[in-house]
Amino acid sequence: MQVIINGKTHQVDTEDDTPLLWVIRDELGMTGTKYGCGIAQCGACTVLVDGQPTRSCVTPVSSVAGQSITTIEAITEDAVGRHVVEAWVANQVPQCGYCQSGQVMAATALLKQNPKPSEQDIASAMINLCRCGTYNAIAAAVRQVAQG
Amino acid sequence: MNSMNHDFLAADSLEGRPVNLSRRSFVGASLGALVLGVALPGSRALAQTAAAAAKAAPRVSAFLEIRADSSVLLRSPFIEGGQGIATAMAQIVGEELDADPASFTVECAPAGSDYRIMNGQRFTGGSRSVRSSYETMRRIGASARQMLLQAAANRLQVPVASLTTEPGRVRHAASNRTLDYGTLATDAAALPVPESVTLRDEKDFRWIGKPVARLDARDKSTGKAVYSIDMQVDGMLRAAVQHAPRLSLEPGAFANEAEVKAMPGVHSIHRLPGAVAVVADRWWRARRAVETLKVTWDEPVSSASRKMPADYSSEGRKAQLAAAPGPGVTAETVGDAAAALKGAAKTVTATYDAPYLAHGQLEPPSALARWNDDGTLDLWLPNQAPEMFQGLAAKAAGIPPEKVKIHSPVLGGFFGRHFIYETANPFPQAILLSKAVGRPVKLIWSREEEFLRDALRPMGLVRFRAGLDANGMPVAFDAEAVGEGPVGRWFGRKPDAADSSSVEGISGKPYAIPNRRVAHVVVDDPAIIGFWRSVGHSMNDFFYETFFDEVADAGKQDPFELRLRLLADKPRHKTLLEAVGELSGGWKRGPFTAPDGSKRARGVAMASPFGSEVATIAEVSLKSGAVAVHDVWVAIDPGRIVNPGIIEAQVNSAVALGLSSALLEEVVYAKGVPQARNFDGYPILPPDRMPRVHVRIVESGAPMGGIGEPGLPGVPPAVVNAVAALTGQRVRSLPLSKMKFGDT
Numbered sequence: 001m002q003v004i005i006n007g008k009t010h011q012v013d014t015e016d017d018t019p020l021l022w023v024i025r026d027e028l029g030m031t032g033t034k035y036g037c038g039i040a041q042c043g044a045c046t047v048l049v050d051g052q053p054t055r056s057c058v059t060p061v062s063s064v065a066g067q068s069i070t071t072i073e074a075i076t077e078d079a080v081g082r083h084v085v086e087a088w089v090a091n092q093v094p095q096c097g098y099c100q101s102g103q104v105m106a107a108t109a110l111l112k113q114n115p116k117p118s119e120q121d122i123a124s125a126m127i128n129l130c131r132c133g134t135y136n137a138i139a140a141a142v143r144q145v146a147q148g
Numbered sequence: 149m150n151s152m153n154h155d156f157l158a159a160d161s162l163e164g165r166p167v168n169l170s171r172r173s174f175v176g177a178s179l180g181a182l183v184l185g186v187a188l189p190g191s192r193a194l195a196q197t198a199a200a201a202a203k204a205a206p207r208v209s210a211f212l213e214i215r216a217d218s219s220v221l222l223r224s225p226f227i228e229g230g231q232g233i234a235t236a237m238a239q240i241v242g243e244e245l246d247a248d249p250a251s252f253t254v255e256c257a258p259a260g261s262d263y264r265i266m267n268g269q270r271f272t273g274g275s276r277s278v279r280s281s282y283e284t285m286r287r288i289g290a291s292a293r294q295m296l297l298q299a300a301a302n303r304l305q306v307p308v309a310s311l312t313t314e315p316g317r318v319r320h321a322a323s324n325r326t327l328d329y330g331t332l333a334t335d336a337a338a339l340p341v342p343e344s345v346t347l348r349d350e351k352d353f354r355w356i357g358k359p360v361a362r363l364d365a366r367d368k369s370t371g372k373a374v375y376s377i378d379m380q381v382d383g384m385l386r387a388a389v390q391h392a393p394r395l396s397l398e399p400g401a402f403a404n405e406a407e408v409k410a411m412p413g414v415h416s417i418h419r420l421p422g423a424v425a426v427v428a429d430r431w432w433r434a435r436r437a438v439e440t441l442k443v444t445w446d447e448p449v450s451s452a453s454r455k456m457p458a459d460y461s462s463e464g465r466k467a468q469l470a471a472a473p474g475p476g477v478t479a480e481t482v483g484d485a486a487a488a489l490k491g492a493a494k495t496v497t498a499t500y501d502a503p504y505l506a507h508g509q510l511e512p513p514s515a516l517a518r519w520n521d522d523g524t525l526d527l528w529l530p531n532q533a534p535e536m537f538q539g540l541a542a543k544a545a546g547i548p549p550e551k552v553k554i555h556s557p558v559l560g561g562f563f564g565r566h567f568i569y570e571t572a573n574p575f576p577q578a579i580l581l582s583k584a585v586g587r588p589v590k591l592i593w594s595r596e597e598e599f600l601r602d603a604l605r606p607m608g609l610v611r612f613r614a615g616l617d618a619n620g621m622p623v624a625f626d627a628e629a630v631g632e633g634p635v636g637r638w639f640g641r642k643p644d645a646a647d648s649s650s651v652e653g654i655s656g657k658p659y660a661i662p663n664r665r666v667a668h669v670v671v672d673d674p675a676i677i678g679f680w681r682s683v684g685h686s687m688n689d690f691f692y693e694t695f696f697d698e699v700a701d702a703g704k705q706d707p708f709e710l711r712l713r714l715l716a717d718k719p720r721h722k723t724l725l726e727a728v729g730e731l732s733g734g735w736k737r738g739p740f741t742a743p744d745g746s747k748r749a750r751g752v753a754m755a756s757p758f759g760s761e762v763a764t765i766a767e768v769s770l771k772s773g774a775v776a777v778h779d780v781w782v783a784i785d786p787g788r789i790v791n792p793g794i795i796e797a798q799v800n801s802a803v804a805l806g807l808s809s810a811l812l813e814e815v816v817y818a819k820g821v822p823q824a825r826n827f828d829g830y831p832i833l834p835p836d837r838m839p840r841v842h843v844r845i846v847e848s849g850a851p852m853g854g855i856g857e858p859g860l861p862g863v864p865p866a867v868v869n870a871v872a873a874l875t876g877q878r879v880r881s882l883p884l885s886k887m888k889f890g891d892t
Contacts, residue, residue, distance in 0.1 A: 014430070015412060022432035026386065031378035032371020034560070036510045037595045041827040044510055072371030088369035092361065092793060095801055096230030097368025098510040098560030104369055123836055129827065131510045131561045132230050133804020135838035137797070 001065040005030075006074035016062035020054075021045045023061045024071060032072035032101050036129075043128025046102035047071050053109040053125075072101040080115075080145075081108045087141040095132035102128050107142050116146055210262060211288050212241065214296075218316045218330035220247050223257035225270050226277040227532060228364065229559030229566075230801070231856045232794035233277045235362045237285060239355040239790055240278070244289030244348055246313040247329065249360050256556040259534035259549075271533035273564065273679065275758040275854020278790055282852060290345040292336070299335035300327050359793030364558070375560045377514040377592055379528040384516070385415055387581050387591040388435035389423045391600050394820040395456040395571060395676065396448045399424045403442035411437045418584060420577050427585050431592055454570075456674050460820040462607060466501055469609040469630040469671055476628050476667035479646035480655040483663030488624030492615025496702045498695055500612065500880045502687035504815035505605035505680055506824075508832050511560020512598050515578035518588035523547065528555040529575050530566045537575065540568055544576040545583070563805065564679035567638070569603035572676050596825040603678025604815055604822075606631055610654065610691040615663075620703025622714075624663040627654050627692070632673040633684060641670070649679075653688030653861060656756060658721045659696075659714035675817070681805055685757040685861035690810070690882065693753035693865035698878060707869065708735040708752050720761060720785065720848050725754060728763035728783035731844045735765070737873050742769070748778065751869025755861040759853030760786040764862030766839070768870040773888045775871055777807055777839040782859055784843065787850035795855050796843045802859030803841050808833035810864035811884050831885075 003010045003023060012023055024033050024047070033056060036044030040055040047056045048070040075081035084107045094100045103126070110117055110125040117125065122142050130138070213221040222241055228234040238252035257263045264270045266280045293313060300318035301308040304325060312319050317328045350356075367373045392398065399419050402408075408417060408426065413433035418425040424443055428434035448455065489495060516528040525545050531537045534554040542549040559566060566573075574591050582589040593601070608631050615624030633649030641647060646655075646668035655666040680686055700707040708729065715722040729735040729752075738749035746769040755762045765781045780803050789795060812831045816823045824830035868879050875889055 015433075018430075018432055022430065025378075026430045026432065029380060031374065031380075034375075034510070035377065035512065035592070037827050039595075039826055039828060042510060075370060085366070085369045089361075089365045092365055092797065094230075094362070094365055094368035095232070095797060096510070096559060096561040097364065097373050098375065100368050101371040104371075126835055129510070129832060129834060131508055131563075131805070131832060133801045133808075133833065133838065134797075135804065135835040136800055136841060138835070 021056040241289035259538040397445040400444035476669035485665040488663035507565035509561030515575040517578040517582035605680030682857040689861035690864040749874035753865035766866035799859035806860040806863030
């Protein structure tokens, strides 16, 4: 099947129900997208599928064949993504950093769809887990992008 | 880990004298680079070992490499796992080298004697990295600077005294000439290391003490940071395991081996100690295959060293701890607690407990093993102590330690997870699998396998008795901490001494209570227990500081005021308590009505973990019967500091983990098996339960304390004390999610 990732089409030869996460990581060798739980609890594996934040660990690759998938590797090719990354650096968000690819993807999806999110909008969208507890810094960074 | 050091390591030695290692051949060191090692302090034998090791294994590189472009590579003894240690090391070395920390690349040094700078030891833990290496790292930076100055003096044919440095270069003011460090590195490398160096005056610090930006923030915001789980080498296969559901069972017959062998991508099926593995071309295929394999799990042969009983439960464990008779091994005695209790006007007794906890670091454990043609073994793996892992990996591989090369990528969280814990580390499995298939193998434990084999924060239980005089002042205090601690488990128990990791946070409290006894009642734990952020403090400060409020209530005293009174002769603690009161806008216990109409209350707690002092206040309300924490105020006194920005981040992080443990976390055993296998069954703090965190750093000038862990222990007691003030209910068993509160 054909999988379109970061604008590039890849021919992938694997079982239909292989999670998108493992196609990205093992087949294509792009390791910025992380495995945390495998059951859509933590969000470390978040990618964008046609702009929607999607937990790739439970997404069968066949279900997204032909759709446009964006991973953290292409985040700075997007104007909003660049702002998000700059805000993450400015707010010194990451600690261990393992969840942050997913957090940045979730924030980018939110801010592309809703450039001026309310506090409630931020709380509803930014639900990925962070064991280092960077939640306050994450919220501050999202607010900073929203305020331009 | 704090206590481990007190018990097993002598005092810090801070006299490490750098030696120039440049003229030996170092693999990976660029040509002509200035390379500095450090002679091990105080011990000729150790220094000789280091030198011998360096000769025998030339890949043992040194600390510092200045490249032609004047950028700096620092091989740090410590592992970055979120705590900011890479940035702190760059600040400390850069300050003395006179090089901007932003020009540094910091990587974790390989295993090797050169890096055992913690009095012959090396590990990342116990909140000890900065305080144990501060002077040594400054000397390394200062020595390198001195050598660069000398090289410039030779080049320009001027006296060294006529030269100065500015970040990244040497200046000769008289002739207005400058030389970049990069152009001097080759010459400097050929010079002897100065016998003594002058360190910079603290008042002239440009980077130490400042909120210097983390070196890894951008890479970690763009997916570029590479963790062990991300490592890839040529020809690599991938492996997944299915562990015995109950620890100590061994794999028996397979019911469907042919079916599994025929699954896509499967290379081979393997029996391992306590587990089965499938090696495949892709991890998902390996995982699916190994989980399809139907295995009969057999009881172990009777010689198995540690056996998990088939009927073991955490409920049963709690009952066992509660029933274990005292008096235990004494940890602290002041005055005569027994007599004072007898003569007390009033006594208070209570039993507290806290559950097993999982680390829940977000990066699942992995190990990549590669056997090389020359008989050496490369290992990439999450670890907090490269030499300890090297030693055990060598045993597992059956080769000498110097043939094992340990690579330590950044950690996707650790919190104590990545020490050596027998069955809790994947690397022995990866070594066996790689050897069996004759190719490199990357083994990843699924989250479910990780929950099955994590080394847990042990369950703890404490029996308290306090006596008050007629004025309501505490005059006697007696505590028996029951259970087993990780220091005793992994570093040997002393027969007549309490395990410090079982009593820390209960013994050594600063309050002026004239008669005290603290004891440890040892009850062996069949589970694999380990170090969990702030170790014994993670529960003991909850026990003590919450019981303290019970005592205050019994004596009809305000808990904040009583603490102040009992700290009257402890200026450092008193100052800190007053600081957190002020930070929170003035102490008020409540209950009171907040502007949003909710009824709230506050609790306070103090802790003395890892060489630092901490005072914490939390504000809570109830929402739908659950505890909501709105604000946490933390005043922390680590004596002296390196990076206030990172300290504030670490306090936020410690508050999150402490709160997570207070509100939600509990590993439950039934029939010898931990019940939760993923975050659905073991919830951790989600973003919508994170409070605002307010931090005040107090630099008392006391000897430097730790940062990574100290923010944690005060949080559970501050929260639970606030809950008591709000509801009148004393919670003596965590987590709070076990309780249902009526909305007040």
